[in-house]
Amino acid sequence: MSEKPFEIVSHTADIAVVVRGDDMQDLFRNAARALNSVLVGDQAEVGREVEKTVNLDSTDMDALLIDWLNELLFYADAEQLVFSDFHFDDVQDGHLSVVCRGEYLEGSRNLFIREVKAATYHGSHISQTDNGYMARIVFDV
Secondary structure (H helix, E strand, C coil), X not given: XXXXXXXXXXXXXXXXXXXXXXXXXXXHHHHHHHHHHHHCXXXXXXXXXXXXXXXXXCCCHHHHHHHXXXXXXXXXXXXXXXXXXXXXXXXXXXXXXXXXXXXXXXXXXXXXXXXXXXXXXXXEEEEEECCEEEEEEEEEC
């Protein structure tokens, strides 16, 4: 991929990101990384000791992307669990199956730098480009 996998873009009150990927798996992986950059900054410091399998079904791929990010936010909020490694078994037709590896952010080594309430459906849409896929996502902070 010649372009950045994601970038934070201007938004009036919340935080918006533009995410790119060569394929759907890459797009969903980069969206998770964009979320992590907002939550914890440097994702390279997040370990991979904890493993969870996530299966989701949604009405379409646009909804699935937002549901995916909100599922990750649930783990971050409810369990202080942030994932840094994603192995997708399936991402198609509104279905996702992925093995996530991460760590519980406890103590002073890893701290959340910002609270994200939700990934919003507002203005979210996956589009196909000459280089793969792109999506704009707004995080409610």
